[in-house]
Amino acid sequence: xxxxxxxxxxxxxxxxxxxxxxxxxxxxxxxxxxxxxxxxxxxxxxxxxxxxxxxxxxxxxxxxxxxxxxxxxxxxxxxxxxxxxxxxxxxxxxxxxxxxxxxxxxxxxxxxxxxxxxxxxxxxxxxxxxxxxxxxxxxxxxxxxxxxxxxxxxxxxxx
Ligand code: FES
Numbered sequence: 001x002x003x004x005x006x007x008x009x010x011x012x013x014x015x016x017x018x019x020x021x022x023x024x025x026x027x028x029x030x031x032x033x034x035x036x037x038x039x040x041x042x043x044x045x046x047x048x049x050x051x052x053x054x055x056x057x058x059x060x061x062x063x064x065x066x067x068x069x070x071x072x073x074x075x076x077x078x079x080x081x082x083x084x085x086x087x088x089x090x091x092x093x094x095x096x097x098x099x100x101x102x103x104x105x106x107x108x109x110x111x112x113x114x115x116x117x118x119x120x121x122x123x124x125x126x127x128x129x130x131x132x133x134x135x136x137x138x139x140x141x142x143x144x145x146x147x148x149x150x151x152x153x154x155x156x157x158x159x
Contacts, residue, residue, distance in 0.1 A: 007098050011069035016076050017058040024058075028119030029158040032111050037063035038158065039071060041115035043078070043123065054078045054086060059115065066108040070095050074112050083120055089113070107154055114155035121157075 001009075024042035031038040039061045046055035057075040061068050074094035078086055091109035094116070095101060101109050 004099065004102060008066055008069040011072050011098065012065055015068055015072040017056070017072065019058055019060060021056055021058050026119040026123035028115045028117065028122055030111060030114035030118050030155050031158050032107055032155055034107060034154060035064070037061070037067055037108070037111060039063055039067055039111045039115045041071070041075070041112075041119045043119050045083075045123075048080070051082055054081050054083075057116075059112075063111060064105075064108055066101065066105045067111050069098060070101075070109050070112045071115075073098060074116065078116070083123060086116060087120055089116070110155050114157070118157045 021042040021044050023044065025045045026043040027040065028043075029038065029040040039059060042056075042058045043054055044056040045052050047053075057078040059071040059075055061071055070091075073096040074089075077089070077094060077096055081089075091106070091113040092100065094112050095109050
């Protein structure tokens with residue numbers, strides 16, 4: 001087994017931050033038309049030293065093991081980052097100690113990056129932050145999975 005596979009296995013043995021954050025400030029959902037995998041990320045912000053930083057990030061995935069491993073690592077890396085800092089993280093940054101993803105797995109990292117970007121874009125939506133009921137308007141992952149996005153984009157927003 002390659003060291004990459006070992007690291008994925010390690011991350012999957014104890015995946016972090018899985019599941020919904022009920023009172024999240026931002027939610028992002030993306031899918032990969034290529035493999036049909038999907039990922040949703042929740043962000044909760046807090047004030048720290050006068051800055052608005054990510055207090056918690058969590059995810060839910062219908063995806064391969066690599067996407068789950070990357071999301072587990074990424075949601076840990078995001079803690080304490082401002083939205084601006086998070087915006088500048090690439091898929092490669094988000095993979096942390098997994099290292100560069102093999103060519104066949106690059107889109108798995110992009111799925112996580114896409115969910116983060118989608119969540120950060122949605123963060124500006126006042127209805128999401130102000131109205132806790134707005135979260136329930138978001139279709140379930142299963143429902144979103146059946147509305148296949150068109151086009152040739154590798155990673156597409158699904159909200
Ligand atoms: Fe599609 Fe990993 S195989 S996200």
